[in-house]
Every structure is written in C-alpha cells, then in structure tokens.
Amino acid sequence: MGITDKIKENIKVKIQRNLDRNYITRVLNILGSKPVLSTYGSTFSSQSDKFLNIGSIRILKKAYSGKYPVGFGSLFLAHELFHSLGIVPFLPEVMAGFTAGLGLADKTLKEASSRWYTPDLCTFHRSASGAVELDLFPKPDFIICANLACDAAQKTFYIDAVRYGITGNYYLIDIPFEKSERTVDYLAEQLEDVSKDVCKKQGKNLDMDRFSETISLSNKFRSWAIRVNEVRKKLLLYPKNFNGLNFILPFHGLAGTKEGVQIYKNIYLELENFLSRQENSADKTCERLAKTKKILWLHLRPYYKNNIFSMLEENNYRVVFEEINYVYWPQLDPEKPFESLALKMLSNPLNGSIQNRVNAIVEMSRQYSIDGVILFAHWGCRHSNGGARIIKDSLKRMDIPLLVLDGDCLNRNNSSEGQISTRLQGFMEIIDSKC
Numbered sequence: 001m002g003i004t005d006k007i008k009e010n011i012k013v014k015i016q017r018n019l020d021r022n023y024i025t026r027v028l029n030i031l032g033s034k035p036v037l038s039t040y041g042s043t044f045s046s047q048s049d050k051f052l053n054i055g056s057i058r059i060l061k062k063a064y065s066g067k068y069p070v071g072f073g074s075l076f077l078a079h080e081l082f083h084s085l086g087i088v089p090f091l092p093e094v095m096a097g098f099t100a101g102l103g104l105a106d107k108t109l110k111e112a113s114s115r116w117y118t119p120d121l122c123t124f125h126r127s128a129s130g131a132v133e134l135d136l137f138p139k140p141d142f143i144i145c146a147n148l149a150c151d152a153a154q155k156t157f158y159i160d161a162v163r164y165g166i167t168g169n170y171y172l173i174d175i176p177f178e179k180s181e182r183t184v185d186y187l188a189e190q191l192e193d194v195s196k197d198v199c200k201k202q203g204k205n206l207d208m209d210r211f212s213e214t215i216s217l218s219n220k221f222r223s224w225a226i227r228v229n230e231v232r233k234k235l236l237l238y239p240k241n242f243n244g245l246n247f248i249l250p251f252h253g254l255a256g257t258k259e260g261v262q263i264y265k266n267i268y269l270e271l272e273n274f275l276s277r278q279e280n281s282a283d284k285t286c287e288r289l290a291k292t293k294k295i296l297w298l299h300l301r302p303y304y305k306n307n308i309f310s311m312l313e314e315n316n317y318r319v320v321f322e323e324i325n326y327v328y329w330p331q332l333d334p335e336k337p338f339e340s341l342a343l344k345m346l347s348n349p350l351n352g353s354i355q356n357r358v359n360a361i362v363e364m365s366r367q368y369s370i371d372g373v374i375l376f377a378h379w380g381c382r383h384s385n386g387g388a389r390i391i392k393d394s395l396k397r398m399d400i401p402l403l404v405l406d407g408d409c410l411n412r413n414n415s416s417e418g419q420i421s422t423r424l425q426g427f428m429e430i431i432d433s434k435c
C-alpha cells in the first residue's frame with residue numbers, strides 16, 4: 001500500500017469510528033489547511049489525482065465550514081448558478097459516492113431503510129438520504145433541483161428540505177423535453193427568478209458581474225476539458241490509477257470556478273505528457289499498445305473496491321472515454337448568463353428523447369475508435385437502464401458490442417463480483433473473436 005492509500009485508509013477508519021458532522025468538519029479543516037494539503041498533494045502519484053483531491057477537499061471544507069451559505073444541488077444542474085450566487089454547492093448524489101468510498105454506505109443505506117425509503121430507489125439517493133438522516137452533511141440554506149434525467153432527485157431533495165425545515169428555500173427547476181429558442185427562454189426565466197429569490201432571501205442584489213465572471217471561468221474550464229478529451233482520442237498510456245469516472249465532482253460542481261480550470265488544465269498537461277511518452281515509447285510497448293482494445297464506459301462505476309478495471313487492464317483493455325466526460329454544451333455567453341445556463345442544461349444528451357443519448361454515444365464511439373461499450377446498469381437508475389436496449393441495437397448496427405453490466409455503484413451487496421467477472425470475460429472474448 002502506497003503512502004496516499006495509507007493516509008486515505010487512516011482517514012476512512014477514523015471517520016467510520018467517529019461518524020458525525022463535527023468530526024468530518026474537523027478532518028476537512030486539518031486536511032484542507034495549506035501545509036497539510038500541499039504535503040498530502042505531494043503523495044499522489046498522478047497530477048490529475050492530486051488536483052482532483054485538492055479541489056474536492058477545498059470545496060468540501062468550505063461547505064462544512066459554516067462560514068458560507070450552502071446549497072444542495074442535483075447533479076445535472078448547471079452549478080455555475082451556485083457560484084454566481086455566492087452559494088457553495090454540495091452535491092448529495094456525488095457525496096453518496098464518497099460514502100461508498102469511505103465504507104459508510106452500509107450504514108447510510110441501513111438508516112434510509114429504517115426510515116422507509118423504498119429499496120427500489122437508486123442507491124445514490126438512498127445513501128445520501130441516509131447521510132442526511134444521520135446528520136452527516138452540512139446543513140443547507142437552499143436546495144435547488146432540476147428534473148433533468150433523474151426522477152429521484154426532486155422527491156428526495158424535497159424530503160431533505162422538510163428535514164432541514166427549509167421548504168421555503170427549495171426550488172424545483174423544470175427542464176423542458178425539447179431544446180428550442182422558446183424552451184431556452186422558458187428555462188432562462190426560471191433560473192433568473194430563482195436567482196432573484198435566493199438573493200432576496202440573503203438580503204443581496206443580483207450581481208451580474210459575478211455571473212459574467214463565472215460564465216467566463218466556465219468557458220475556460222470547458223476549453224481545457226475539450227483539450228483533455230482531444231488528447232484522449234489517441235492516448236493509451238495513462239498515469240497510474242487514472243480513472244475518468246472519478247471526475248464527476250469537478251466536471252459538474254466546479255464548473256465556473258478557478259479550481260475547475262486548474263484541475264482540467266493540469267489533467268491536460270499530464271495527459272499530453274503521457275501522449276508524448278507513448279509516441280516515443282520503445283517498440284515492445286508500441287506493439288502492446290497497438291493491440292489495446294478500446295472501451296467506452298456508460299454511466300458510472302462501483303465506488304467501493306472492485307476488480308473490474310484491473311481485469312480489463314490485465315487483458316489489455318482500456319477505458320479510453322466515459323460518457324460522463326463528454327462536453328455536450330456550446331461556448332457560453334457571459335453577457336447572457338441565464339440563457340447560457342439554460343442552453344447548457346438543455347444540451348445534455350440525457351435530456352429529452354433517448355435518441356439524444358444514442359447520438360452522443362455513436363459520436364463518442366466514432367471519435368474514440370471504440371471496440372466495445374460497457375453500460376454499468378446501476379440499481380434503481382430507471383433513466384439510464386431504460387435506454388439500454390435501444391443503445392445496444394444502435395451500436396449493433398455499427399458492429400460494436402455493448403455489455404450491460406448489472407450492479408450497484410454503492411451497495412456491494414447488490415452486485416455479484418463473480419457474475420460481473422464472468423460477464424466481462426465473455427464480453428472480452430466476443431471482442432477478441434472479431435479481431
């Protein structure tokens with residue numbers, strides 16, 4: 001076990017033993033202090049991981065500090081809205097992923113069950129709700145939620161609002177099914193109304209300069225993220241432990257911040273360096289890399305220890321791109337922040353017809369010369385799993401096999417490791433037989 005893993009394990013055990021919000025705040029205060037953060041940062045073997053961890057610790061420290069207004073936001077919202085309003089975003093679904101990484105999901109899920117949360121509800125929401133019931137999350141001042149892709153957020157977030165006694169500060173943003181000029185205006189109007197109301201409740205005026213600044217930073221983040229994705233079109237030689245499925249917090253929650261820009265700039269610099277190494281590598285490595293099979297990953301991954309990625313690597317398979325890292329929105333206009341954020345959300349391929357998601361997957365498969373696609377069918381995600389058959393048929397027409405891997409991103413008891421290994425093995429055999 002390396003030093004970073006030892007530190008992480010130590011933190012994990014301590015949090016498991018002292019499961020309360022004050023203790024988490026104390027840990028974040030220590031970890032987030034400048035000297036500790038820079039020492040901790042230097043233990044990471046990859047720059048991408050280092051900046052990801054530093055950025056995540058900083059925003060969490062802020063959220064737990066009690067010094068700033070905090071807003072719960074559902075994952076697919078444009079979180080630039082929070083940064084423009086001076087609210088620290090806290091993403092319960094993403095934090096539910098952390099509960100699995102910290103080995104807390106058994107407790108949070110048990111708590112949710114004891115409060116009658118139905119077991120067919122997605123475990124991201126169940127675990128987050130359990131964490132709310134156990135009072136592990138920072139107390140929100142606002143809860144803003146969009147009915148984009150996820151059918152669970154609007155309900156569980158409302159229950160959270162009741163639990164915290166802030167139903168007056170709960171906002172549900174209605175995302176239209178179609179993308180058009182009319183729907184952009186409809187959504188922009190809602191974002192402006194919510195923003196004005198949030199400011200009124202804080203005794204502030206809407207600061208349009210801050211909105212412009214945030215949108216400009218979001219554009220910078222977008223342009224680095226596009227560069228990262230460009231490099232990855234050729235990249236097969238990755239930094240140790242790099243996993244594109246780890247970047248969901250900065251991709252959503254830090255869009256519109258300096259940290260978001262810094263993280264993606266540093267990922268780009270590191271991956272570009274690896275691409276040069278790959279291009280100058282010795283013949284034997286070149287030969288091996290030339291035989292690497294390229295996988296596109298759909299939806300998310302298990303956040304507890306599992307052997308899926310090591311199994312792929314051992315068989316010379318590499319996840320070269322993930323659906324969650326697809327930059328789907330155009331450059332935003334800092335002069336028109338509400339319309340821009342509306343357009344960003346309406347451009348999400350998970351919104352509207354399943355054909356939008358299929359088109360995006362087909363495009364990614366072409367751009368990354370994909371050999372096979374894996375859809376991790378997370379328990380309870382009706383939206384993602386409901387489209388599996390249509391995606392499979394569309395990819396079949398391109399002669400690209402799709403593996404629907406049933407499992408649970410958070411609850412290891414709901415995933416069968418043996419079955420996953422057998423199905424992965426079978427899938428790789430299908431791809432190998434085609435070459």
Ligand code: SF4
Pocket residue numbers: 093122123124125149150151152153378380381382383384
């Ligand atoms: S996995 Fe699906 S149901 Fe669960 S939070 Fe994500 S979109 Fe919502």
